[in-house]
Amino acid sequence: MLVLIWxxxxxxxxxxxxxxVILVLRRVVAARREERDAESRRRIMTAMICLAHDKDVDAFLAVAAQASTSVTADASSEFLGLVRGEEREAVLQALLRAGQPDFLERELKRGDEVRRLHAVELIAAYAPDVAIGPLRGRLEGDRSREVRIAAAIELAKIGTVPPLGELLDRIGYRGQRSRRLAELFGLLPEQSAAELRDLTRQRDAPGFLRASALEALWRRDGLVEPSIFVEAAEDSVPEVAAASLRALGRIGQRTSLPLLLSKLYHPDWEVRMEAVEAVGRLGDPDAAKAVTDLLDDEQWTVRYKAAQSLLRLGPVGEATLRTVALEGTARKQRTASLVLSEGMPA
Amino acid sequence: MIEPWSPAIVWAATIIAWAVIALGLAQTTVYLAQLLLAAYALSKRPPVARSALLWRRYGEVAPPIALIVPAYNEEVNIVESVHSMLALEYPNFEVIVVNDGSKDATLERLVEAFGLRRVNRPYEEALAHQPIRGIYSSPMTERLFVVDKSNGGKADAQNAGINICRAPIFCVIDGDSILEPDALMRAAQPFIDDPVRVIAVGGTIRVANGSTIENGRVTQIHLPRRLLPLFQVVEYLRAFLMARLAWSRINTLMLVSGAFGVFRRAEVVAVGGFTKGSLGEDLDLIIKLHRLMIDAGRDYRIEFIPEPVCWTEAPESLAVLSRQRSRWQRGALEGFFRYRSMLFRPRYGRIGFLGMGHILIVDVLGPIAEVLGYVLMPLFWLLGILSWHYFLAFTALVFTYGIVISVCSLILEEAELQRFPRARDLAILTIAAIVENFGYRQLNNIWRIKGYWQFLRQDNNWGEMTRTGIARKDG
Structure with a gap:
């Protein structure tokens, strides 16, 4: 045993x-290759600048032929982010002739996750007839959820996204929590409003998804009747209820004031916080009394939002806050005076 | 000829030798297992995207983050560090510097550099801390707040920062550290991908000694020119790339460094923030978070991702390094004994068995066994009590396996991350990874024993950390 250890x-x-030692030698070789690639990249970038300016596609193709397709793709990714309109179109046409979409399709099939993600974003820059097929392929069959979401986002930008149910089936429903999904919902076409509304009502769907759907709906003004938010405000999942109250405040649904006031006493503090903030956004001075009660809430964030909401209620709210700062109970008084003095020189 | 020793002495020596070897073996096995796990984690993790792509991809949905920077006697580096933090590439963040009653001109330097003015800013008194003397904001940028408070230690300052911050996520960073421009964006990614479960994320700390800093950014990466910080480069690689990545893979990460860690505020407030007076406040917080989440039966993740990089100045003198290592040891012991009830308790599953078990083997028993071995193993052999096989086995565990672990960490770094720019750097680091096992490792263990002694005497002195300032080329 002892000899074995030794x-x-x-x-x-x-x-x-x-x-x-082998890795050090490998690094020596790699360093030389990197130097070559850096030089190629510099030439490609210069050629693209010239191409955008004088539209000489043949000159660009001659330079691109001497560089590897991956170096060209890498450089084009950066350059396309800098140009717009006609110039961008000219560069894309030249890249098309240089065979970049074929390279990107190969990357989509054989690259690792980051390369596939990158290729998804790059191929979406090309005309829809070039981009849609590969993007749908990734949405339907990629093994990484991040790549599937990225493909869905790019398809949504192009405007050819499948129906929401199918989209979620493709992306994967279980354990879905990525914030990028909220971004995707925001990009869905107006026709998807009904599907998003249905998703908000789907009780077995994760709260995160339903809240994201509500957010996408209120951000697109007038897409659905405000009643959908009123309905969701009664949901038993706090995340969903909070998202709906936020929506009602942001769209300025004045008739929802009684509902918002009733949620000021919700057991979940995040719901109370959203409710009091929404009340402030509606700006009805009659709500000052109810909002004042929350200056004594056990949660600091709720107390702080309540004080800010009072300031939003105009002169009546501000006067109420000043009165509380002078006469209220300890916690109320402290919150009011702190918020009134915010940003003032000490 | 040496007189044969009595069987009782031989028997006692054999038992001691086997105990030392068994502990060494256990420690080596843990390290080798971590290496394999880290290699697996690196091979499975998605490759790194460029920061411009991250911004394009996640910029819209990135959550607000507050950077909390406790500063005590940091007049040499603080302005530079704050400049670098304000220049971070992140859509929505604020920097809260907490001047923890510095005796030097830390506050004055900040006031002068950023034209600070004292303001009122309401905040939640969720965590207890020493009184705040004033809160300052800058007319130059709305992202910067400076909190001036009475001295209460690092944890106390961090708690004050947590109270002041309004973002749902905060990042703690040392005042002398420099973040890579995209570090926050990378560290925020787990909070975007899995906002419900992720409660803390740690990134890599790298040694900045020797590198060139321009305008608050590391522009040229070089190895330290001095031997001590060079050895620490290898140590940091072992700690971050091997140990933390491995434990993170199985959600057993026990330490998110206080020099750079990102946390969800609600959970940190729920556990009472950083434990005041603790010498290992970062370890203590993570153990508390594990306990809270397990007790509440909540599904959660504490992750380490190697890409977000924070640069720090490593001690260059033996005296300062010795104080730092003794303090780390006291912190580990404090954390272990404070939460010892979690050890091997089935309720805490992998945390009780693997996480706390790892601290027991590596931090509690490891240093004692090793130092005991340095003294007794050669003695037993020289006096003829035990055969040289025992001595050889101990030598293998201390020196040759030490080389294997250090060089393999470097292999992982080069095979997967390649963050050292030149082949020459790799060659130098390989030599350092071998040489550090002869002398430096032994010194480290002696400092840890010193930490043990201080812990037993309940000496809670933090120790002065003298800053020389990282080499800078500022315009």
């Missing part, structure tokens, strides 16, 4: 040092 340690240390 012998094994010698073998392992010899192997590890040998591997390290």
């Amino acid at each position: 012998t094994l340690s010698l073998i392992l240390s010899a192997i590890s040092i040998l591997v390290m």
Whole structure:
């Protein structure tokens, strides 16, 4: 046993040092390749600048032919982010002739996750007839959920996204929590409003998804009747109820004031916080009394939002806040005076 | 010829030798397992995207983050560090510097550099801390707040920062550290991808000694020119790339460094923030978070991702390094004994068995066994009590397996991340990874024993950390 410990340690240390020596040599070779690629990249960038200016496609193709397609793709990704309109179109046409979409399709099939994500974003820059097929392919069959979401986002930008149910089936429903999904919902076409509304009502769907759907709906003004938010405000999932109250405040649904006031006493503090903020946004001075009660809430964030809401209620709210700052109970008084003095020189 | 020793002495020596070897073996096995797990984690993790792509992809949905920077006697580096933090590439963040009653001109430097003015800013008194003397904002940027408070230690300052911050997520960073421009964006990614479960994220700390800093950014990466910080480069690689990545893979990460960690505020407030007076406040917080989430039966993740990089100045003198390592040891012991009830308790599952078990083997028993071995193993052999096989086995565990672990960490770094720019750097680091096992490792263990002694004497002195300032080329 003791000899084994010693012998094994010698073998392992010899192997590890040998591997390290090989890696150092590999790095020497890689450094030379990187230098070549950096030079190629510099030439490609210069050629693209010239192309955008004088539209000489042949000159660009001659330079691109001498560089590897991956270096061209890399440089084009950066350059396309800098140009717009006609110039961008000219560069895309030249890249099309240089065979970039074929390279990107290969990347989509064989690259690792980051390369596939990158290729999804790059191929979406091309005309829909070039981009839609590969993007649908990724949405339907990629093994990474991040790549599927990225493909869905790009398809939504182009305006050819499948129905929401199918989209969620493709992306994967279970354990879905990515904030990028909220971004995707926001990009869905107006026709998807009914599907998003249905999703908000789907009780077995994760709260995160339903709240994201509500957010996408209120951000697109007038897409659905405000009644959908009123309905969701009664939901038993706090995340959904909070999102709906936020929506009612943001769209300025004045008739929802009684509902918002009733939620000021919700057991979940995030719901109370959204309710009091929404009341402030509606700006009805009659709500000042109810909002004042929340200056004594056990949660600081709710107290702070209540004080800010009072300021939003105009002169009546501000006067109420000043009165509380002078006469209220300890916690109320402190919150009011702190918020009134916010940003003032000490 | 040496007189044969009595069987009782030989028997006692054999038991001691086997205990030392068994502990060494356990420690080596843990390290080798971590290496394999880290290699697996690196091979499975998605490759790194460029920061411009991250911004395009996540810019819209990135959550607000507050950077909390406790500063105590940081007059040398603080202005530079704050400049670098304000220049971070992140859509929605604020920087809260907490001057923890510095005795030097830390506050004055900040007031002068950023034209600070004292303002009122309401905040939640969720966590207890020493009184705040004033809150300052800058007319130059709305992102910067400076909190001036009475001295209460690092944890106390961090708690004050947590109270002041309004973002749902905060990042703690040392006042002398420099974040890579895209570090926040990378560290925020787990909070975007899995906002419900992720409660804390740690990134990599790298040694900045020797590198060139221009306008608050590391522009040229070089290895330290001095031996001590060079050895620490290898140590940091082992700690971050091997240990933390491995434990993160199985959601057993026990430490998110206080020098750079990102946390969800609500959970940190729920556990009472950083434990005041703690010498290992970062370890203590993570153990508390694990306990809270397990007790509440909540599904959660504490992640380490190697890409977000924070640069820090490593001690260059033996005296400062010795104080730092003794303090770390006291912190580990404090954390272990404070939460010892979690050890091997089935209720805490992998945290009780793997996480706390790892601290037991590596931090609690490891240093004692190793230092005991340095003294007794050669003695037993020289006096002829035990055969040289025992001595060889101990030597293998301390030196040759040490080389294997250090060089393999470097292999992981080069095979997967390649963050050292030149082949020459790799060659130097390989030599350092071998040489550090002869002398530096032993010194480290002696400092840890010193930490043990201080812990037993309940010496809670933090120790002065003298800053020399990282080499800068500022315009």
